[in-house]
Amino acid sequence: MAPNLRLNAVAFISPQNHPILIRTFAKQDEHSIKYHYIAHTSLDVIEERVSAAGKATECYLGLLYAMEDVAVYGYITPLKVKIVLALALSDSVVRDVEITMIFKALHMTYYSAISNPFLKLNPPTDAAHDHSPYLLVGSPKWKNFRMRVDEISRVVGNTPNAVSNP
């Protein structure tokens, strides 16, 4: 029986590479800044993977890197929102299917969160910052997004791996 996947942190990054939401599930201590760095540095690998793949990019980018005690996975939505997942490193095979499933759930969470019409209640007048309602979604004002991301993390942590590794 393989151990459960444990999410340490989830990061949503806007197409312009600004952080939308960085949520850490590990202890809320000095490590939260560490996941900022992880999210930031993984952009390097994401950009590298995306440019290498050309136009036929799949959303799921796979393992970006493993550093210290986390394995970092990446996902890019068709509208170039990047989702970065920091998993606690454990000595077992991590099935791509499961990671993709988590990413899809996170993607849907983001998608439904930005569908909130109240995000556009105070639209910015500057046309150049058209994306900014999507940055707002991560602000502390909107709790639903965070709650749903936390819920995903909880469910992932409680669900044993569907298939034990042979």
Next chain:
Amino acid sequence: MNSYPPELLAQLAPIMFVAGLDAFPTPSSSQPSTPTSTRANDFGLLAARLREALQAQRKAAIWQPEKTKTFQVILVDREVRFPPRKLVSQEDPQYSAAHSPLSPLTPTSPLHPDGLIAPIWIRKHTSLVPSVFVLFLRIFEFPPSNSGSPLDAPDSNRERERELEERKRDAELAAEVALRKKTTNERGIKLTVVLMATRRMLDDPTLDTRLTFIRRQSGLDSRAALFVLSPVSPSELGEFVKSLQQALYEPALEYYTAHSKRVRRKRNRHSQATSYPIPIQGSSNIARPLRPEGWTVRYEYKMACFAEFRGEDEVALKHYQDAHSMLVVMFGSTAILPPRTKRWAEAKVLADCIDVKISKLYLYNNEHALALSHHNTHMRIFSDFSRGWGIGEETFEYWSWIARQHRILAELLEQGTRSTLMLPVHKPVSAVSNASLSASQNHNSGSRGLAAGTLEVDSMRSLGINPSHALQHPGFYYYMAAKCTEMRRERFLTALELENTQKSVMASPGFMNEKKVDHLTIILELYTKAYELFKKYTIVDPQNPTQGRLTLWIAYQIAHTYYASAKYDMAIRFFERIAKTYRREKWGPLLHPLLSTWHACARELGDVELRVKLLIEMLGHDAVEEDAPTSYGEDLVAILKSTVPSSDEVLIVDISESQPIFDSNVVFWAPEVKVGESAAFQLSLIAPRNVPVSFLPISSLSIYFSHRDSPLVIRHQDSVAPPSSFQLVNLTNVASSPEEYGDVFANLRWQKGGCFIFAGTISSELPTSLKVSRLALTIEEGTWKIEIPFDPCGFRQGLSPRSRWLSSVDPPRYLPIEREASSSVNVRHRSHALTVSLTHESPAYLNETYPVTIDITNIDTRPFDVVVDVLLPPIEIDGAANTIILGDERSTNFIKGVPFGVLAPGISAVKTLYLVNTGAPGDRVVDISVQSRSTEAEADSAEPECQDLTETLRTLVIPTVDPIKVSQTISYTRGLAEWPGLADLNTFDGNIWNYSRTSEALVRTTFESAGPSAVQDHECAKIVDCSSDHTEDSLSDYFPGDELSHIARIVLAPSDVEDGESITNTGSYHVNWRRIWKNGDRGPLATTVVPMPALRPPVEGLLALLSVPPAATLHVPISLILTIRNYHPSRSANVVVQLELDASDTFIVAGLRSGRVPILMPGEEEKLTWKLIPIECGHAKIPRIKVIDRRPVFTGGAEPTSEMVTKGELVKIVDVRFDQRPAHTTGTKNDVDLDDGALGTILVLP
């Protein structure tokens, strides 16, 4: 890697000893070579080259996966001695019981009594004992006789002397070789002798016998044991070296195989024996003998090494693994290996080295996951052991060891990537790719294991990867090593502190050693290595050449290390570079800790101005919770109060790159104002909510506008009232020149989240775009004067809130301003007041010169110069060729710049635009542009938007209709004139119009609402007469709905025209007309051309024309004439005519009742006449006449039946009085009017 004995890590290769090359002195090129020493020089050069070539074969290295048959060559002295196998001499009776000097069983051995394997054992096999021994010797050559000429007879004396000498010298040589052969044979080492000879010697016929003699005498092997080499070129020498190694590789392998076999025998013997005979020692508690597990490790390790010598990587891997697992077993028991002993430390080193070897052998095979898996397992197992040994995670020893493990892996990978190792890319396998594709992608090298095993691994791989088994570039492992070293330093510092506080003398030798270690230098070295590798592996996108974020992250760690090692200037240089990217990426949480460390550096260095800059920048960042939120501002004020600036100049702190302190926005009420009008604006500055800025000694706020150079300065004025959270500062009208406007005073102290609104108006005398170009805060404290310029529209969170307009002060209410670019206003000229009226009487008629009156009136107070452009856009109507005429200009598309002159206020100008439309009816569009230019404004203004110009656009849609509605109907009649005879010569005269055999067309044309016409001729048809002849020049007025009908009779020539073709272009009506305007004026004369319709006369066959007078008088005879015509172009006709009288007939008939008409040739007619006398009044029916064509029509195929012949076909009889037919239509040409009885009536009058 340097922390481990190199012998235990290096890749092993067969060892070759080369002796005898030192006997030849290296030629020194500086000395002029004398002729006598030339030969010696030749060999010296050869020997030097040989030494060079042989030593270049292989370099001792850790990563060397090549499997070429090369040797590790060691140059030795000719008299080299091998280390003794055993300590006792062979003659000694104890020889068989004695052991090797390195064995733990030998009391003098360093391993006695329980050592495992010492590096000295490897050194013995890599430098003291070879697998092959190559001896270079010079064969004796008798000096050639230089006195005698070749023609001299052989000197027998000299020959004999030479033979004797050669034999003597060869025997000496063989003896020397035999001596060496004896020592090598003892150890099973292959001996090969290379004899060096001149080229001349190679051709000597006696050489073969001499060589055979030497070999026999010395007891050399028959194969690959004796070579002869003469001085050759370097390339040939290379060939020789290669072939020498090829020939000796097999014996070398045999040598190492023999060793392996010996060790395996010992191991088997040992494992069978339950207890190894333990030599009884006096004090067994001090020195316990090696345990069986230890012996297993020893034997396995030896076998692994010998396999490695042989290049059998898989065998070596297997033995190394066995050795490693046995070592783990030994470590598991403190009884076998008591911790913190010398043997324990040795074993630990051995285990680490074996782990490196195993990882390396896996990596040779590109089995990354297995290599990493083994390495991780090794680290995990020994970490677990460490806890048991009291050197767990809380000790620096533990982290030192972990760091060493990461570092050695990094170094191994670094060496590997320099040669053959390829790093995998961990991209997910796409779901669509099949198994084979994934196999080729993931395992391109392909493991050499079983196919089934590979497949299994591949299928696992396609499911996902184990992140801890994913090989990454060595930079990651250097980074890990650096991180672990940081941990090690941390633990060490803790221990140091403990020592200082407790004053306990617990100084273990390890701790004393640790005190000598410069941790920070090690950390820095590791981070620098990681940084270089990360930089090397960053794929730089040419379009976006940003430095990699990963490298910045490492650089940040380096900067921190510099900070920790008090190299503040170095740290600052790193911070400057890193902050640039982090600011650009607007990733505040990353920037914040960086800035505070940077500030700490600046504080250490005492750079006050840098501190001020950094503190101001940090004010822009939201405070992190644990920080005292007031600290930055207070620090800043404290610095300003306690220090003086280095220079008197104003310190400018440009924070436009980073987050601003205030949320600022500029809103203009209106998007556009006129010249001279004032535009209302509001500038809002909102202080951060969680960073207090109220104590900042702000002295003034400067607002720079785009249209003037000097700023509007708002100066601080202390007020007794506490700073409020909302303040409105009224700037009233901001004049364009500063002289006219004094400074404004306000209390520039913001509360947390406080909002200041500066409201005012601004105006411009020129058309332009007004905006606030920048803002600048000035902080003054003592001698400090700091200016902080910032963007007028900047937001702390990087999000632009919507623009809003303060509409009520108490309570503050805002109106949203929903437009783009609300922070600027456009100033424009006032538009000119002109009325443009266009009058015309719609609709226009085609071909008419249609007038449109353009009436422009200036209702402004200024005079304008007015110019009109007219555009006639192309329209998609058939045959539409439209023309516009305005003044003297005439165009089919565009008339530009028709001057209307300068219009004073109240004056109007009128011009008429004419439009001529042809083609089909439909709507015509005309665009009229009236441009008015102020006569006051300077005309030479370069920028078009600054010119005082107003353009009024009008679009006119003119429906255009036909002036006359024309409908035409055509009917055809047969010509009644007598046909000329068949051979009448007149018919061939082209000049004479042949009226005969024609038909006539009657064209009835109906005009609706229009005037007179004219007619034209045509060559195939001739208009005989028409009604217009009589009405020409008769002008009359026609009002809508009025109709004029007109009939033209056209004679058509015999049917020369082919079937179905129509006669066109027979003529046209030209209708000249004038429009009568509503006021009764007549318009210009216009002409409408109406062409005659196309004529399609019907095609005839055989026909009978009946001609009777329409009326008769009772009892007065009348003639009934029947003309039978054969219109057919080729068929003759056989016609029978019957006139049948009926009892009810009211005529008495005189004439043929029944008879046969002579055969009618094509184009012939026959006329029959009857006399009728009416005997009753009223409409009398014409007697019934039957005309039958006896000649049947062969429709081809079927024979004509007799019935058809006798009966014949009825021929159509046409009463000429009613002769009218519609146009010919194909397909109905044989229609016969079978209503033969109803020929009509004659009105009989009394």
